Amino acid sequence: MIRWLVVAIGLSVVATPVFAAEPIEIGVGYLGHAGVKAKLSLVEQPAENDGIAGARLAIEDNNTTGKFLNQRFTLEEVRLRDGEDVAQAAAALSGHNGFIIADLPADELLKAADALRDRGTVLFNAGATDDRLREADCRANVIHVAPTRSMLADALAQYLVWKQWKRWLLVVGSHDEDKLYADALRRAAGRFGAKIVQERIFEDTGGARRTDSGVTLIQRQMPVFTQQAPAYDVLVAADESEVFASYLPYRTWDPRPVAGSAGLVPTSWDAAQDQWGAIQIQNRFIKLNSRRMTALDMQAWTAARMIGEATSRIKSGDPKSVFEFLKRPDFSVAAFKGQRLTLRDWNQQLRQPILLVDGRMVVSVSPQEGFLHQVSELDTLGVDRPETRCKLH
């Protein structure tokens, strides 16, 4: 187990009103796995500190605010190695931290949530996009900051339908998470009036992602794989496992755009996002971490900022009071998305606009204009209240 403790930064620098009392200490834990998943594209290869780097920036932001309120935030990081018990690690981390930001796969997140249930620790899901964590398997002590697969798929579908690219060729990877993403994409197609003209499975036959003569081979494989398709407007790929999607753009048999896991990608954040004051956070992030900010960084930043937002309002670091405040209907947080983000009270999922990015630019932001909703247009993305299977206890 690897442990880091980042102590509040930049506290003594500034002349501020002197507080007689000791500052309120607010401990935030970060629980994730050691090592990173390999990506097809070398430029997309995540850094070792993917996620935690965002939390670290938010802790710094919270401490800048905290110096005016006599609050001090700390961040403690725990990285699990293969085979280590997540429940035990979560329980240990909760000793000093009333809040834990987690980047864990669905099953492990549930184990951590159940281990923390009686301890009053608030768990923030920053990494898992699984819909079931917000539906049948929802937990009352978990706040979901990461968007769901269905939110991402709906965001993409709204744009493709707006663009009149309604005939989709769906290509799905052979791993479980690819299939889950494909489920969300099928649901989105049905909701917004797109038609999946054909589905194909791309079998993962193993092999290395880095090879010396890779391009030559891929250039032959991908056109063959995509030939003889019925007429379609856009190829939508579901490949969370990073096996094939990034090989598709410019290599399809028919000249068609690619979306989903490559090409036009729905995401909570991108290094190219510069609207709504986002340039400020991008600059701060680069200054602190010497690299660009990813979606996981942003999800962790938002989780830590939600904690800071609550503690500044209620002037307390007590996890129970913070959690109650976060669940209030008037709670909102600003996260450079052009509007306030709020929690869905039925499953504690953060409502948020979804960016559609091409790797260089933000192409669009969903919800798209014209997709209306009686409560919040953000609820046109993902599973809505009437459909939910979540029962919070």
Add this chain to the structure above:
Amino acid sequence: MWRHGLLFGVAAWLVTITPASAFLAYVSNEKSNTVSVIDTNSWTVIKTIKVGQRPRGIEFTKDGKLVLVAVGDDDKIEVIDVATGQVVDSLPSGPDPELFTQDAAGKILYVANENDNTVTVIDLEKRVRLGDIQVGVEPEGMAISPDGKILINTSETTNMAHFIDTTTREVVANVLVDARPRFAEFKRDGSELWVSSEIGGTVSVIDPAKHVVTGKITFSVPGLRSEAIQPVGISMTKDGKTAFIALGPANRVAVVDAARHTVLKYLLVGQRVWHMAFTPEEKYLLVTNGVSNDVSVIDVAAQKVIKSIQVGELPWGITIAQP
């Protein structure tokens, strides 16, 4: 080429025949990197001035001779000479200056630097930097109390109005407001400070002596989702009776009873309305519409939008010389 020549020709002609009652409004165009000059007699753009990268905050100096414009991506404030209509100098701010305010004498300039959590103090006569004041995350809104003793800065991610003593240049109080506070405005009698919260969707009314929020102005437009109501610019009439509040992507300006803190009316303007400025006699209020690239003219007494004027791309700030 001939177009430019014609434009300048018209400009020169207008300057000579413009009656004394006409005023000039300077509008910063965030995307075009220009400043449009509007003649309030003809309601036309009579000149377009090239400035640095990403011009936003813009204000006349107190003597009316210069226009200062924060060019955020060039990390400085440019100085436009009103007589020649050209950039003649620049002031040293911190990184990414956005909004600023001057003391009553027009000698000291206070600048919010979004990028490094500071307010920079600049001597306007010597044009040198006097120092920095540490504030919260992403400083933006700036205002100075009518008695000149207190400087207000709002920080967008810290969500506070910081009260700074102008003599000691130290933060003496902090007041929490709703999310993403963008603009601060005092009533002329100093009795109230108003701070707009763009993401929170409210305007906080603060007692500047007690440093507490005493009320909140809220907005609701039928048929419009509440997330789209994002208050930004605020202007109040000199008598302190009426306020106008720009509501961003709600595409409306709220007319507010400044004593009761209630909305009287919503005026439909252009898209993503940002900031505003009165003509000196308060007959008209000009507001910038970021997305529709125009300026709406509001007849203050009638509370009606009477005109819109096309300017550059993404107009943001606006200033009119006050005699």
